[in-house]
Amino acid sequence: MLHIVYFTASELLHKFNVDKSYGIAFGPNVGNLHFLCVRDITLNWCSTVKYLGVHFVSGKQLSIDFDVVKRKFFSACNCALSNSHCTNELIQLQLQESYCLPILTCAFPGLRVNVSQIRELNVCWNNV
Numbered sequence: 001m002l003h004i005v006y007f008t009a010s011e012l013l014h015k016f017n018v019d020k021s022y023g024i025a026f027g028p029n030v031g032n033l034h035f036l037c038v039r040d041i042t043l044n045w046c047s048t049v050k051y052l053g054v055h056f057v058s059g060k061q062l063s064i065d066f067d068v069v070k071r072k073f074f075s076a077c078n079c080a081l082s083n084s085h086c087t088n089e090l091i092q093l094q095l096q097e098s099y100c101l102p103i104l105t106c107a108f109p110g111l112r113v114n115v116s117q118i119r120e121l122n123v124c125w126n127n128v
Contacts, residue, residue, distance in 0.1 A: 002038050022046040024058050054107050064111060069104060070124050076100045077128050096128050 009016045018041045025033055025045070036043040047058045048065060055065040080095045104121055 002036060002043075006038050018043065022049065024049045024056070026056075026058060026060075026062050028060055030058060030060060052107060054111065062112075064113065064117070066117060066120060069106070070121075073100055073104045073124055076103050100128065101125065 006016045016038065018038050021038070021043055023033075023036050023043050023045045024047070033045060049056050049058075055068050057063045057065050077096060077100045080099055081092060084092050084095055104124060108121075
């Protein structure tokens, strides 16, 4: 399958960058993986991958790593609060809702999350 992708990309004058390509596996046979080759170059396997700002973790089930999202959220909150320390609290809250909450809820409607993950993100928002 990878050879077909590589040759199709070559015909379309696209370069398939093997150095930036990784394999990730989901499902019951994650521990029993064979190597992947493109033009006699072996691709590396990775345990996490970032796709559209969401970090997926390899395992038996598809899981999402929200630690990166929480770090970016708290960084944005600290930035907004440090630059608006002399303003009204309602304005500060509006800044948090406008700039920081979208970081926490990015791609959230398209993801399948469990109750504990929702609670974890809710704690982040309540801390603000």
